[in-house]
Amino acid sequence: MTGRILRIELRRSAALGIALLLLVIGTVLLLSSTRFFAGRWMQLAVLARSTLVVLLPLALAGGAWLGRRDARYRVNELFASTVRPRWQRVVPTAGALAVTVVTAYILVFVIAAGWVVPTAGYFPGATIVVTAVGVPALIAAAWLGMAAGRAVPRVITAPVLAVVGFVLVGLVPEWASAPGTGAEIGQPRPEPAGVLLLPAFTGLDDFQTIATRVSLLQALWLVSLAATGLLLLGAVRRRAIAFAVLPALLGVAVALPLLPAGGARGAAVVDPVAIELVCDNDGPQVCVTRAHAALLPDVVGPARQALAMMSAKLPNAPVRAVQTQQVTYWARLTSDAAPPRHSADTVVFDTPTINWVGRADLSGDYFLPSLLDAVWRQECGDQSVRGDVYRARTVATAWLTGQLPAPQPGSDPAETARLESAYQALVSLPEVEQRRRVAATREGALECRDDELVALLPADQP
Structure with a gap:
C-alpha cells in the first residue's frame, strides 16, 4: 500500500517539479565552471558540494511548498479524523521528495562527470564520500522545509525559507572568516568548527582532498538533522515535537567536538597520491x-x-x-x-x-x-618576490631567448626602460662574462640568495 502511494506521489505531487528545478539549476551551475573541474574527480566532488549553496535553499523552499498542500486544499481536519496515525500519511510524500531531490543531485554529478571521464588520470576514493555528503543534506533540507510548511502553511513560507537557507549556508561561512579588526585587521579570523556543520564546501587545491573523518562527521550530523525533520513532520503533540529535536541535538553533540577548527582550511588535507x-x-x-x-x-x-x-x-x-x-x-x-x-x-x-x-x-x-x-x-619558503628579484629573473630569461618580452598593456614605462637598460648592459659584455654572471644568478637562485640573483642588474639600478 505504501509503495503504491509513493509511486502516486512521484507522478502527481510537486516533488517531481522540485527535482527538475534542482536538476536544471545544479547542471547550469556546474557546466558553467567546467574549467575548474575538467579532468579532476576531486574538484568535481567539491564543486558539486558548492552547488548546495543554491540547492539547499531551493530544497527547503520546495519542501515548504509541498508541506502546505493539505492546508491549501483544506483537508487537514478530514485527515485528522481518520484512525491512521499522521506519520503513515506523511512518509510516502516525504519519501517521494527525498527520492527526487537525491536523484536530481546524482544526475547533476553524472552529467558533469562527462567532462572528467575522458581525461582523468586519477580517481581519489574520497570522491565518493565527499559527494555523498550532499545526499543527507538535501534530504534534511527537504524534510525540514516540509515540516515548516505544515507548521506555517502560508504562501510566504517557501520564499522566506529560501532566503534564510541561502543566508545560513552561503553567507554565514563568509562572515565567520571575514577580516578581523584592530591588530588582526586584514587577516581572516579562524573559522569555528561549527562552520563545518554546513555542508557546502568551496576552495580546494588540485592536490588536496577533504579529510574522510570530516565528511563522515558531516554525514552523521546531516542524517540526524534529516531524522529530526521527518519526526517534526509527523509530530502532532508537543511531547512528540520535543522528542523530534533530540536526533539533531545528539548529532551536534557527537560531531561538533570532533570537527576541526578553521572551516574548509581545517578540513582540507594534502592527497599524497595526487x-x-x-x-x-x-x-x-x-x-x-x-x-x-x-x-x-x-x-x-x-x-x-x-x-x-x-x-x-x-x-x-x-x-x-x-x-x-x-x-x-x-x-x-x-x-x-x-x-x-x-x-x-x-x-x-x-x-x-x-x-x-x-x-x-x-x-x-x-x-x-x-x-x-x-x-x-x-x-625558498618566502612566497613574496621583491621587485629587483623579478627584474633580474626577467633579464636572465631574456638572455636565454635573445629578446625581452613585449611590454604588457598598462605596464609602467619606467619599469620597461629599466628592464631594457639592464638587458642591454648584460648583452654588451663579453660572452664569457655573460655566461659567468648568468651562472652566478642561477646558483644564487638555487641557494635562495637574492643578493646574488640581483647582482645581474647594473649597479646604478634601484
Missing part, C-alpha cells in the same frame, strides 16, 4: 603530477624546447622538467605540505592553465617563457 609524479622518458624527462596526468602530452613539447634552449646557453643547465607539487591554495596548510626541493638538474614549472575539456591551454605564448623563468626560481 602529487606523485608521472613522467615521459622518451627524451629529456618531463613529469607532471598524477592529478594532472592528462596534461603530460601537452607540456612535453614546450618543456623539452625550454630544456634545449637552456642547455644551449646556460652552464650546468637542467636536464629534466617537473611540475610543481606545491599546494597553492591557502599557501601551505602545514609544513608537511611543502614540496620537495629538487636538485640543480631539475627545473620546476607551474601548472599550466587547464581548459574546459581538462587539457593544458597553451593557446597563449606564456607557457614557454614561464618554463624558462622557472630556472631562476627555487622553493
Whole structure:
C-alpha cells in the first residue's frame, strides 16, 4: 500500500517539479565552471558540494511548498479524523521528495562527470564520500522545509525559507572568516568548527582532498538533522515535537567536538597520491603530477624546447622538467605540505592553465617563457618576490631567448626602460662574462640568495 502511494506521489505531487528545478539549476551551475573541474574527480566532488549553496535553499523552499498542500486544499481536519496515525500519511510524500531531490543531485554529478571521464588520470576514493555528503543534506533540507510548511502553511513560507537557507549556508561561512579588526585587521579570523556543520564546501587545491573523518562527521550530523525533520513532520503533540529535536541535538553533540577548527582550511588535507609524479622518458624527462596526468602530452613539447634552449646557453643547465607539487591554495596548510626541493638538474614549472575539456591551454605564448623563468626560481619558503628579484629573473630569461618580452598593456614605462637598460648592459659584455654572471644568478637562485640573483642588474639600478 505504501509503495503504491509513493509511486502516486512521484507522478502527481510537486516533488517531481522540485527535482527538475534542482536538476536544471545544479547542471547550469556546474557546466558553467567546467574549467575548474575538467579532468579532476576531486574538484568535481567539491564543486558539486558548492552547488548546495543554491540547492539547499531551493530544497527547503520546495519542501515548504509541498508541506502546505493539505492546508491549501483544506483537508487537514478530514485527515485528522481518520484512525491512521499522521506519520503513515506523511512518509510516502516525504519519501517521494527525498527520492527526487537525491536523484536530481546524482544526475547533476553524472552529467558533469562527462567532462572528467575522458581525461582523468586519477580517481581519489574520497570522491565518493565527499559527494555523498550532499545526499543527507538535501534530504534534511527537504524534510525540514516540509515540516515548516505544515507548521506555517502560508504562501510566504517557501520564499522566506529560501532566503534564510541561502543566508545560513552561503553567507554565514563568509562572515565567520571575514577580516578581523584592530591588530588582526586584514587577516581572516579562524573559522569555528561549527562552520563545518554546513555542508557546502568551496576552495580546494588540485592536490588536496577533504579529510574522510570530516565528511563522515558531516554525514552523521546531516542524517540526524534529516531524522529530526521527518519526526517534526509527523509530530502532532508537543511531547512528540520535543522528542523530534533530540536526533539533531545528539548529532551536534557527537560531531561538533570532533570537527576541526578553521572551516574548509581545517578540513582540507594534502592527497599524497595526487602529487606523485608521472613522467615521459622518451627524451629529456618531463613529469607532471598524477592529478594532472592528462596534461603530460601537452607540456612535453614546450618543456623539452625550454630544456634545449637552456642547455644551449646556460652552464650546468637542467636536464629534466617537473611540475610543481606545491599546494597553492591557502599557501601551505602545514609544513608537511611543502614540496620537495629538487636538485640543480631539475627545473620546476607551474601548472599550466587547464581548459574546459581538462587539457593544458597553451593557446597563449606564456607557457614557454614561464618554463624558462622557472630556472631562476627555487622553493625558498618566502612566497613574496621583491621587485629587483623579478627584474633580474626577467633579464636572465631574456638572455636565454635573445629578446625581452613585449611590454604588457598598462605596464609602467619606467619599469620597461629599466628592464631594457639592464638587458642591454648584460648583452654588451663579453660572452664569457655573460655566461659567468648568468651562472652566478642561477646558483644564487638555487641557494635562495637574492643578493646574488640581483647582482645581474647594473649597479646604478634601484
